[in-house]
Amino acid sequence: MSVAPTPPSPRGTPVTPGRSDACPGALRLHAADDGALARVRVPGGLLSTCQARALGSAARRLGDGDLHLTSRGNVQLRGLREGCAGELADLLGEAGLLPSPGHERVRNIVASPLSGLDARGLSEVRPWLSSLDAALCASDAARGLSGRFLFALDDGRGDVAGLAADVTVRARTDGAAQLSPGGVRIAHADVARASVAAAEVFLEAARDDGSGAWRVSGLHLAKEELAARVRRRLDALGIPHEPRAEPTTADPGPRPGALSRAVSVHVPFGRASGRQWRQLTDVAETELRLTPWRGVVVPVDGGSAAAALASLAAAGLVTDPSSPWLGVGACVGRPGCVRAHTDVRADAARTVGTVIADTRPVYWSGCERRCGRPGTHHIEVVADAGGGYRVSDTADGSARPLMVGSASHVAAALAASTS
Ligand code: SF4
Numbered sequence: 001m002s003v004a005p006t007p008p009s010p011r012g013t014p015v016t017p018g019r020s021d022a023c024p025g026a027l028r029l030h031a032a033d034d035g036a037l038a039r040v041r042v043p044g045g046l047l048s049t050c051q052a053r054a055l056g057s058a059a060r061r062l063g064d065g066d067l068h069l070t071s072r073g074n075v076q077l078r079g080l081r082e083g084c085a086g087e088l089a090d091l092l093g094e095a096g097l098l099p100s101p102g103h104e105r106v107r108n109i110v111a112s113p114l115s116g117l118d119a120r121g122l123s124e125v126r127p128w129l130s131s132l133d134a135a136l137c138a139s140d141a142a143r144g145l146s147g148r149f150l151f152a153l154d155d156g157r158g159d160v161a162g163l164a165a166d167v168t169v170r171a172r173t174d175g176a177a178q179l180s181p182g183g184v185r186i187a188h189a190d191v192a193r194a195s196v197a198a199a200e201v202f203l204e205a206a207r208d209d210g211s212g213a214w215r216v217s218g219l220h221l222a223k224e225e226l227a228a229r230v231r232r233r234l235d236a237l238g239i240p241h242e243p244r245a246e247p248t249t250a251d252p253g254p255r256p257g258a259l260s261r262a263v264s265v266h267v268p269f270g271r272a273s274g275r276q277w278r279q280l281t282d283v284a285e286t287e288l289r290l291t292p293w294r295g296v297v298v299p300v301d302g303g304s305a306a307a308a309l310a311s312l313a314a315a316g317l318v319t320d321p322s323s324p325w326l327g328v329g330a331c332v333g334r335p336g337c338v339r340a341h342t343d344v345r346a347d348a349a350r351t352v353g354t355v356i357a358d359t360r361p362v363y364w365s366g367c368e369r370r371c372g373r374p375g376t377h378h379i380e381v382v383a384d385a386g387g388g389y390r391v392s393d394t395a396d397g398s399a400r401p402l403m404v405g406s407a408s409h410v411a412a413a414l415a416a417s418t419s
Helices: 049-062 086-093 125-135 188-208 223-237 274-281 303-315 342-352 407-418
Strands: 030-032 033-039 046-048 065-071 075-080 109-111 151-154 167-171 176-180 184-186 260-266 285-292 295-300 329-331 363-367 378-383 391-396 398-405
Touching: 033 086, 049 065, 049 075, 049 086, 049 274, 049 285, 065 295, 109 125, 125 151, 125 188, 151 188, 151 274, 167 188, 176 188, 184 223, 188 223, 223 260, 223 274, 274 295, 274 303, 329 342, 342 378, 342 407, 378 407, 391 407, 398 407
Parallel strands: 109 151, 151 167, 329 363, 363 378
Antiparallel strands: 030 033, 033 075, 046 285, 065 075, 167 176, 176 184, 260 295, 285 295, 378 391, 391 398
């Protein structure tokens, strides 16, 4: 499966989960059916225009030419030609996208994409993002996290806080931050240290409880006991904290359109063509922010937002906040994934328009693994080996069956269930 192993770290031995974590990275490529696949971690989804151009160049020179956005605001390069791993690593390294090779797969951090660009956030998350990324890359133990472990930094609006991350920090109305697991209020200055400490407590728990879990949800340990251990670790590190209830306000994330200081677009199925990516980098003045909802926010001067949006719409990106594309997602399916029972994206695309964007999103999967599915309430459509689909309404970890049938019957069921 892997064609290029993660290089050994020069420092210490990490605490590694019990089972082998085959999650791909930029240095550990995955052999997919359409060629090798690299997943480049982009903390906070934040790319300078130079980095975005470097990714575009890598996709064009080494891969299928497209940029594939993930549900964690990362980028995948697919269809990579054989033997290009070294060239890819050099290209990414020169662009500053591999600051610590031994940590390249664990820099999974989502952050509120509109932080600092509108008035809805309580605090700017950028300082948290850079300090957490630096603290992660400085932690020997953190190298033992799986490529699936997720940090979320929420500016208080409640967007990425709803993504069921393993460690979540959220700005509070009282000027402090809320850390979960732990259920405690901490100072802004302690966010990075406390987050890494929580991740290290998780790693120890995964080793000690025999679960070998990759994510907090896989631990055998009770949630309350994990929280208590995090609080004890904060005590041991001298990080002040006070128990507080979690804030509950929620926000669905940026909608497509022009904002006062940015434009926002949605990328159908997260697949941006080389032309669309070039258009995004041309419009960007300094940076792009990839969202966990397979969108891109581009900060621009307010006066140029309308023209920027028009050029992105002309490139085929979704700029209409009521577009039916906002309610439909799908894994890669056939022909890219050997496990896929069918071409789910083709079937999903045929249903666009039957789903109402403001109701529950619909996510199509080519097999039971359901890669990239939303962590929130959604309708799931899962292909089975018999050529049909199973449709369920999912909420709070449970799935209520709606129907089983062929692709041609699914659109009607979806229209009924989302109306
Ligand atoms: S859900 Fe299944 S078919 Fe889809 S990408 Fe994951 S493994 Fe492949």
